[in-house]
Amino acid sequence: MLKTIKNFELKRLEILDKDGKLDKKVMPKLKKEDIKKLYEFMVLTRVFDQKALKLQRQGRLGTYASMEGQEATIIGSSYALEKQDWLFPCFRENGALILRGQPMEDLYKYWGGDERGMNIPKNVNNFPVAIPVGTQTLHAVGVAIGAKIKKDKTCSIVYFGDGATSEGDFHEALNIAGVFKAPVVFICQNNQFAISVSRKKQTASESLAQKAIAYGINGIQVDGNDIFAVYKTTKEALDNARKGNGPTLIECETFRINDHTTSDDAKKYRDEKLVEEWRKKDPIIRLVKYMKTVKLWNEEYGKKTSEKMNKDVENAVLKYENTKLPNLTDMFDFVYEELTPNLIEQRDKLLEKA
Amino acid sequence: MAKLNLVEAINLGLKQEMKRDKNVVIFGEDVGKDGGVFRVTDGLQKEYGETRVFDTPLCESGIVGIAIGMAAYGLRPVCEIQFEGFIMPAIDQIVSHAARIRNRSRGRYTCPLVIRSPWGGGIKALEHHSEAPETFFIHTPGLKVVIPSTPYDAKGMIVSAIRSPDPVIFFEPKKVYRAIKEEVPEKEYTIPIGKAKIVKEGNDLTIITYGSCVRDVISCIENSKYDIEVIDLRTLSPFDEETIIKSVKKTGRIVIVHEAPKTLGLGAEISARINEKALLSLKAPVERVTGYDIIVPLAKLEEYYRPSAKKIINAIEKVMSF
Numbered sequence: 001m002l003k004t005i006k007n008f009e010l011k012r013l014e015i016l017d018k019d020g021k022l023d024k025k026v027m028p029k030l031k032k033e034d035i036k037k038l039y040e041f042m043v044l045t046r047v048f049d050q051k052a053l054k055l056q057r058q059g060r061l062g063t064y065a066s067m068e069g070q071e072a073t074i075i076g077s078s079y080a081l082e083k084q085d086w087l088f089p090c091f092r093e094n095g096a097l098i099l100r101g102q103p104m105e106d107l108y109k110y111w112g113g114d115e116r117g118m119n120i121p122k123n124v125n126n127f128p129v130a131i132p133v134g135t136q137t138l139h140a141v142g143v144a145i146g147a148k149i150k151k152d153k154t155c156s157i158v159y160f161g162d163g164a165t166s167e168g169d170f171h172e173a174l175n176i177a178g179v180f181k182a183p184v185v186f187i188c189q190n191n192q193f194a195i196s197v198s199r200k201k202q203t204a205s206e207s208l209a210q211k212a213i214a215y216g217i218n219g220i221q222v223d224g225n226d227i228f229a230v231y232k233t234t235k236e237a238l239d240n241a242r243k244g245n246g247p248t249l250i251e252c253e254t255f256r257i258n259d260h261t262t263s264d265d266a267k268k269y270r271d272e273k274l275v276e277e278w279r280k281k282d283p284i285i286r287l288v289k290y291m292k293t294v295k296l297w298n299e300e301y302g303k304k305t306s307e308k309m310n311k312d313v314e315n316a317v318l319k320y321e322n323t324k325l326p327n328l329t330d331m332f333d334f335v336y337e338e339l340t341p342n343l344i345e346q347r348d349k350l351l352e353k354a
Numbered sequence: 355m356a357k358l359n360l361v362e363a364i365n366l367g368l369k370q371e372m373k374r375d376k377n378v379v380i381f382g383e384d385v386g387k388d389g390g391v392f393r394v395t396d397g398l399q400k401e402y403g404e405t406r407v408f409d410t411p412l413c414e415s416g417i418v419g420i421a422i423g424m425a426a427y428g429l430r431p432v433c434e435i436q437f438e439g440f441i442m443p444a445i446d447q448i449v450s451h452a453a454r455i456r457n458r459s460r461g462r463y464t465c466p467l468v469i470r471s472p473w474g475g476g477i478k479a480l481e482h483h484s485e486a487p488e489t490f491f492i493h494t495p496g497l498k499v500v501i502p503s504t505p506y507d508a509k510g511m512i513v514s515a516i517r518s519p520d521p522v523i524f525f526e527p528k529k530v531y532r533a534i535k536e537e538v539p540e541k542e543y544t545i546p547i548g549k550a551k552i553v554k555e556g557n558d559l560t561i562i563t564y565g566s567c568v569r570d571v572i573s574c575i576e577n578s579k580y581d582i583e584v585i586d587l588r589t590l591s592p593f594d595e596e597t598i599i600k601s602v603k604k605t606g607r608i609v610i611v612h613e614a615p616k617t618l619g620l621g622a623e624i625s626a627r628i629n630e631k632a633l634l635s636l637k638a639p640v641e642r643v644t645g646y647d648i649i650v651p652l653a654k655l656e657e658y659y660r661p662s663a664k665k666i667i668n669a670i671e672k673v674m675s676f
Contacts, residue, residue, distance in 0.1 A: 086427075119460040127426070128458045132450045138416055139451070142423020149379060149405055149429065156423075168443075172416030179411055334457040335495050337464070337519040340548070340592035 008213050012221040015228040018281045020289025028232035032296060038079060038227050039291060040305055042071040042284050045095030047309040048104060051317060052094075052111060056262045060321065062113045065092050069225070069257035070189055072283030074159075075099060076230030077187050077252070080238055081157060086125040088140040088158040090133070092189065092256075096159070100126050104316035109323060116326060133194075134160050134167030137186065141173045144182035144247070155183040155241045157234070163194025165208050174215040174249065183241035185234060186249040190224065191256035196269035209251035217247045224252030225283040255281070358538040361531050363505035364394050364470075367512035368432065370542060372402050375430060378516060380407045382417055382434030382470075391436055392472055392531055414440055418447040418469060425467040426455065430516055435471040438525065439482030444469075445490065452521040453496030468515045473501060473525035474566050474613055475660060478653035485650060486565075486614035491523045492591040492623075498547055499591040501525040503568040505536050507588060510545030518547060529566040550594035552601070556583035559607040559673060562598060562624060564590060567611045567661055574663035580674060590620055598624060599631045606637035607676075609669045611661050616644040638676030641669045 015023050030038075049068055055061035067074060070092065078087065078096035087093075087100055094107050101124040110117030110129065118128040130136035140158035147154035164170050165188060177184050188208050192199045205211060212219025218237065222229040230252055237248035255278035259266045266275075291297035332339060332347045339347065358366065372378045380395055386409040389396030399407035410417050414435055421431040435441045441448075448469065455465045475484030491499045498520055502508035508526070515522040553568065558580040563571050564587040575582050583601055587593050602608060608628060610621035621642040628640055643661040651659050 115458075115460065118458055118462075120462050122462070127463065128455075130451075132446065135419065135446060135451060138419025138447065139423040139426070141416075142420035142425075143427045144423075145420055146424040146427035146429050149424075150427075169415055169419060169446075172411075172413040172419065175411055176413065176416050176420060334460050336498075337456070341595065342592055 008210075010207060010210050010213070010219065010221065012223070013229045013233055014223040014226055015232065016226045016286055016290055018225075018286050020286045020293065022228075022290055026232070028228060028235065030228070030231070035291065035296060038075060038231070039284070039287055039297070040309070041075045041079070041095065041099050042227065042287065043305055044098065044309045044312070045071045045075060046284065047306070047313050048094060048098065048107075051313050052108070053258070053262065055108070055317065061108065061111050063261050063263050064111050065261045066256070066258035067092055067095055069278060069282065070191055070254045071095060072227040072287075073187070073189050073224040073230050073252040073254050076227040077157065077234040077250070080231055080235040082155070082238075084125065084152070084154050085238070086127065086140070086143045086154065086156040088127045088136045088156060089129055090136060090160050090164070091129050091131055092161070093159050097126055100124050102126060104313060105319035105323075108316060108320035112320060114323065114326065115330070116323075134164035134170045136160070137164070137170050137173035138176070140184050141177045141182050144177065144184035144241075145180050147183060148180070153242055155185065155238050157185045157187060157238070159187045159189060161194060162188065162190040162192065162199050162202055162208060163197065164188070165211060166202055174212065174217060174247070177247040178215040178217045181244065181246035183244075184247045185237045185241060186247065187234070188249065188251045190251050190253050193256060193260070193266070193270065195260045195264060207251060209249060212249035217249060219249040219251070221251040221253060224254030225281050225286070227283060227287055355537040355539055357535040358505050359532045359535050360502070360505045360508050360526065361392060361394050363509040363538045364512050364526065365396060365398070366538065366540070367509040368395065369398060369401065371513055371516045372398065372406065375516075377428060378406070378430045378432060379424065380432045380434070381410050383412055383436050384409060385434050390434060392528065394470070394526070395434065414444040415447050418444040418452060421467045421469070422447060422452050422455065422465055425465045425521075426463045430466055432468040432470060432516060435469060437483050438471045438473045438487055439485045441469075441471055441487065448491070448497070448521075448523075449494050453494050456520070457496060464519055465521045466519050468512075468518075468522045468524050470524045470526065472528040472531070474527045474529060475650055475656055476529035476566055478656060481652060484656065486612070486645065488525065488590055488614055489618055489620065492620060497521055497523055497591060498589070499523045499525070500547060500589045501527060501565045502545075502588060503527060503530060503565055503586050505534070505538050507545050507551070509538050510543050511547070511588065513542070514544045514547050517544070522547070525565070527566040530569065534569070545588065548589050548592050548594060550588055550597040551586045552597065553584040553586050554582065556581040557605060558582060559609065559670060560585060560601040560605045561609045561611055561666075562587065563611040564588065565613065567613055570661065570663065571611055571666060574666050575670070578670065580670065582670070593620070593624070595627055595631070598628070602628050602632040603635045606635050607673045608636070608640045609643060609666070609673055610640065611643045611666060613645045613660050615647045616642060617647050619644050638673045641673050643669045
């Protein structure tokens with residue numbers, strides 16, 4: 001006998017289309033002020049990003065990973081967090097880090113090679129950038145289990161790309177989170193390429209969201225360039241996690257407009273036509289179109305917002321560039337809580353030569 | 355005072371720390387109901403419940419990865435990797451994150467976790483169950499690495515490891531697990547990380563060793579005609595250079611014994627430090643008795659791989675007659 005023991009289904013949420021048209025039936029409750037804030041943070045994210053690319057080209061910043069095109073995913077998800085929640089970035093979420101309260105000059109410091117840039121303010125529960133792909137998913141699960149043990153209402157949220165879904169740690173994280181019903185939200189920024197390898201070559205799965213099904217957790221795909229869909233899905237996932245209903249994997253389908261990092265040349269492996277197609281789905285443009293229809297946006301407001309964000313970013317750059325080099329011994333100071341005798345000796349030798 | 359073996363001593367230390375600090379949590383494969391395959395966590399789940407002592411799925415990287423998050427969140431995780439040979443899937447989490455979180459966040463986040471694992475050979479086990487992989491961790495800045503060799507030290511060191519503000523790799527010599535019993539006080543005490551122990555004082559020659567080799571060394575020099583000093587390192591990173599150099603200056607003759615492979619084993623670093631700090635005190639070249647630079651053989655040939663009494667005695671003779 002062969003019988004069906006289970007059928008699975010997977011959903012995708014779209015609210016705001018590329019022309020700014022809204023599906024009112026599924027629109028989340030958002031005050032006008034919230035919509036304006038979402039817009040302003042997306043603009044800030046893009047201005048910060050464009051400035052970083054310019055600085056890098058001029059030799060004023062190190063290797064940098066651009067966020068352009070992914071602002072709705074980055075801002076929509078992080079805007080749904082509560083202050084006490086913990087955020088685990090990979091390396092393409094500067095906008096979310098800024099939204100949560102990390103100073104922009106610190107982020108420029110970090111990308112400029114100054115470790116003091118990851119000195120995250122004490123009241124901001126953001127983890128530092130994690131470069132090894134997918135590894136941070138487990139840290140987020142650990143915090144979520146910790147919160148459960150301590151009976152706190154804290155959730156964690158973790159970001160990673162489409163490539164990370166092929167890493168073992170991603171699967172271990174989903175599995176453990178499922179077993180312990182950990183209050184964690186997994187945000188997969190599916191930007192279609194892991195450096196040069198396309199999404200289709202990463203996995204035979206039709207979607208990345210369906211990976212959740214195997215682990216018995218919630219999974220959903222959203223239009224990642226639709227700020228309302230990303231916000232709503234993340235908010236519901238967080239509410240659900242806080243109620244004790246376990247983790248959610250959210251696949252945000254978006255696109256990396258620029259190169260993987262400033263050290264990459266995407267033209268070598270990616271058709272420019274594809275980039276042009278995705279430019280038409282730009283997350284900021286579609287929100288502006290919608291805001292115009294509900295009279296939340298006019299030329300003056302747009303201009304003012306842009307001017308303010310540019311001014312803030314310029315100030316941050318000024319602060320970053322006026323930062324003096326750290327003491328040479330700085331590199332020894334945070335390896336252990338207390339320097340070991342051997343490290344004291346090595347540090348003193350460094351000073352002798354200097 | 356109760357006489358305990360190494361397993362019971364660590365168990366007692368864990369139990370008392372769990373009572374003292376509600377943030378101490380224990381997890382890993384089979385550590386709950388089963389009490390671990392060597393029974394080191396036996397009875398702890400029954401006493402402290404499934405929230406604080408729990409089984410995880412079979413995922414070494416996951417075990418260490420979640421421990422990192424839990425430690426950053428304010429807990430004191432003590433996780434178990436079932437055998438040292440299975441720690442390899444967790445190397446990325448240990449080296450890339452546990453060891454670096456403090457530095458990467460400039461102290462904003464720390465990683466006070468303990469990774470316990472049965473360690474070393476001598477019990478005629480399967481492949482991957484008789485390894486001595488300590489060099490990987492000693493070579494990683496940000497970690498502390500310890501191996502107690504007696505029940506008394508094991509209890510004091512597990513307490514220090516749990517209270518350490520830095521991540522600690524806590525290796526447990528499985529050859530010693532049930533081999534000896536000694537008096538272990540119920541009363542709280544700690545053995546500081548970074549301090550070696552002079553097991554036996556002597557003036558002619560110093561043997562520097564750790565782990566299960568400590569007992570092998572002691573038993574093979576019992577009837578020696580030489581007055582031999584024996585140092586049990588206990589902590590491998592950061593190791594106690596001061597005690598070593600002091601002893602070199604006293605005896606001038608050094609034999610280093612460990613079961614890990616020779617090349618880049620801890621003996622190599624100790625020998626280099628002696629050259630830097632006390633070359634002129636040496637009366638003979640430093641001699642090493644170690645595992646060979648080969649894969650640990652299975653049971654039939656294992657005893658020929660390990661530092662044996664014969665190899666140690668030959669090394670002593672070589673150094674004494676130089």
